[in-house]
Amino acid sequence: MLIHMTTEPEQQSGVGGPDAFGRLWTPHRMAYIKGENKPTGPAAGDGCPFCAIPAMSDEDGLILHRLGHAYAVLNLYPYNSGHLMAVPYRHVADYTELTPEETADVAALTKQAMTALRPPPARTASTSG
Numbered sequence: 001m002l003i004h005m006t007t008e009p010e011q012q013s014g015v016g017g018p019d020a021f022g023r024l025w026t027p028h029r030m031a032y033i034k035g036e037n038k039p040t041g042p043a044a045g046d047g048c049p050f051c052a053i054p055a056m057s058d059e060d061g062l063i064l065h066r067l068g069h070a071y072a073v074l075n076l077y078p079y080n081s082g083h084l085m086a087v088p089y090r091h092v093a094d095y096t097e098l099t100p101e102e103t104a105d106v107a108a109l110t111k112q113a114m115t116a117l118r119p120p121p122a123r124t125a126s127t128s129g
Contacts, residue, residue: 042093049076050087065112070105072113082117086110 039047053061053073062074064084075083086109088102098106 048091051091053087054089065109067105067109069099069102070109072109084113086113 039049041047045051050073053063054066054071055061056063058064058066062076064072064074066072069090070086070088072084072086075085086106088098088106090098090102092098095103095106
């Protein structure tokens with residue numbers, strides 16, 4: 001999925017430019033908006049990336065961690081840095097359709113991701129050594 005990384009972003013038509021309004025500026029998402037790697041329908045066999053990713057190597061699929069019923073994956077078209085998802089292996093339409101085991105793995109991955117992405121707690125004089 002991740003083909004080529006450069007230090008300079010590729011200029012794409014229709015993406016605009018950053019402005020002073022503090023909006024999320026994600027020009028790299030234009031490729032997805034225009035249809036790159038989009039599923040063709042709602043079923044598991046319609047090109048769902050979350051069904052295809054588990055069969056890939058962790059590097060190719062941008063997988064951060066795997067558990068028995070779910071995996072954590074980076075978003076190929078992120079809204080911001082650190083944008084990752086906890087995804088069940090089984091293709092379901094709604095969170096409420098998950099089994100208790102799937103729910104537990106999604107929750108565990110979410111908790112681990114939130115912990116990893118947060119800054120470390122501030123050290124105080126009494127705990128610094």
